[in-house]
Amino acid sequence: MKALKQIQGMTILFLLIFVFAGCKNKPPVKPIREPVPAVLVSSPVRFSDRAEQAGIHFRLGHKGKSPLTILETAGCGCAFLDYDSDGFLDILLVGEPRCALYRNRHDGTFEDVTDKVGLTATGTFLGCAVADYDNDGSPDILLTGFGRNVLYHNKQGHFEDVTLQYGLQSRHPYDWATSATFTDLDNDGRLDLVVCHYVTFTPKTLRTCAYEGIQAACPPFYYEPQTLTVFHNEGKRFRDVTVAWGFSGGHGNNLGVIAADFNEDGKPDLYVANDGTPADLWQNDGKSVGGAFTPHFTNIAVQSGTAYDADGAPQAGMGVDAGDYDGDGRLDLVVTTFQDQAKAVYHNEGEGQFRFNSFGVGVGAQTKTHLGFGVLLQDFDNDGWLDLMIANGHVQDTIQRYHPPVTYAQTPQCFWNKGDGTFAEVSSSCGPAFSTPIVGRGLASGDYDNDGKVDVLMVDIEGKPLLLHNESLSNHWLGIKLMGKKSNRDGIGARLTLEAGSRRIVQEVRTGRSYLSACDPRTIFGLGAWNRPVSLKVHWPAGQTERFDLPNLDRWLTLQEGSGKP
Secondary structure (H helix, E strand, C coil): CHHHHHHHHHHHHHHHHHHHCCCCCCCCCCCCCCCCCCCCCCCCCCCEEEEHHHCCCCCCCCCCCCCCCCCCCCCCCEEEECCCCCCCEEEEECCCCCEEEEEEEECEEEECCCCCCCCCCCEEEEEEEEECCCCCCCCCEEEEECCCCCCEEEEECCEEEEEHHHCCCCCCCEEEHHHHHEEEEEEECEEEEEEEEEEEECCCCCCCCEEEEEEEEEHHCEEEEEECEEEEEEECEEECCCCCCCCCCCCEEEEEEEEEECCCCCCCCCEEECCCCCCCEEEEEHHHHHHHCCEEEECCCCHHHCCCCCCCCCCCCEEEEECCCCCCCCCCCEEEECCCCEEEEEEECCCEEEECCCCCCCCCHHHCCCCCCEEEEEEECCCCCCEEEEEEECCCCCHHHCCCCCEEEEECEEEEECCCECCCCCCCCCHHHHHHHHEEEEEECCCCCCCCEEEEEEEECCCCEEEECCCCCEEEEEEEEEEEECCCCCCCCCCEEEECCCCEEEEEEECEEEEECCCCECCCCCEEEECCCCCEEEEEECCEEEEEEEEECCCCEEECCCCCCC
8 A cells, every 4th residue: 555655655756846847738628537348349440469370489588687777668569560562561760779570472371571681770769660761662660769769771672871971870879769750741752750768767867766665666756757759751861951941849758659630731740659747749730832832830738638537636647549539531640658548639629729538439438448559449350440459568567566457468359340439349259369468569560461451560569579369251342452643652641531422431531540650541431231332532641632432342442642532
């Protein structure tokens, strides 16, 4: 009890500091507080871990070291990417001191090609961002880390370190970069770069803190916050435009970031999940004057209702994803948080307003029992509704010694979208992986065997990664790969609206999602029992809107900008 009171006391003190410092305005939209019964149901969603039989031998772990510091338990990310452009997704796993790249052999197995393709850099790597930043047709890789970032340019399947050439080296030896994302912030056809930063952790700062005599990782408020950096892609170099474009004044302790057009004005906005400080929602309010676009961003997190939780307090924001979970055509937000905090579901009410809706949709009480990191809003059973998956695991490896029954390793969670705006937890029927505790961190999605079902890659920082093959019941589907011409090559930032009868399904193209991770840039639309022709409207980042009439389903299609009907 003493330990519990100590933790509660520290948490209250910490929250009060921020409440009195920056919480003068409560979220303008009242949260939905009515709980939804979370009956565990058997769902069509099911996964099988194929990592071992697929030949994924990469491992993470601390070899019995304890207690671990805040740096050691921050975790690592992962990615699905088609690095060799053969039409099949490969796997990138981030770690220390090396990362690993596995080539898809097209038969359900993978080959370690890390050294062969030139991914030889060493360092304390944490996250990754993947995209074709130079529009040459091959996805490039940014590795983020502690004291070192590496930008790899993909030259037809071989990677070259161009970090210094492009101006993306770490700012100082204790620069701690976490999640990052490529997105075209000014819609000029070149992908810009957003890099999150956490805290300043040096040999002179606290390594661990005492909890009832037990040493464990210290919380982030013991350290100086680091803040967001935004780079403009100028062709041969990335230029730091953080201050010039209005990004100064962010709250720091950045862990998760996502780019999405939340107000449907055709320009990507940025949401940044911060650990223990108010979140930031950067609205893209740049203007075109005389044919030239002048970028500018304003932090509207407080007035939008996304800066705090339902009680007006800062959250320990970790991972983040965006998607239209209730089918109203607007992109909502999901943010993973600390143990004893409901994982945040912010419903997009339109006109720049969000409602904290975790309890209303049935994931509030169910997620407070876990500490979440990686998160995905994805239609796993192709019924046309986005489901929810969370990778869980505590940040203190000694937590059970002073605060039982909380554990370091925790089970992942899966929530099935019931199609009525609510979720039901179905973890117990999603496969053995969801009953096995791990120290979960990175989480990425992609269809690695091209069967039309979204598979998942999950990181355990104390063991092997999980390659979760989607074995859900079959429904009709349509897979879309975009090819931009005036827009960026991958169509990142494009908004896709599929019409099937009276049903409209909205998705946006992005790779940067979740926590420290990158996903398949292709888009899968689940169609349930619908088996007739559909129509797809694509609003490209460069501004053009096209319509594609698609008579055949259950296949992958590549759509090129300029080839549809305006």
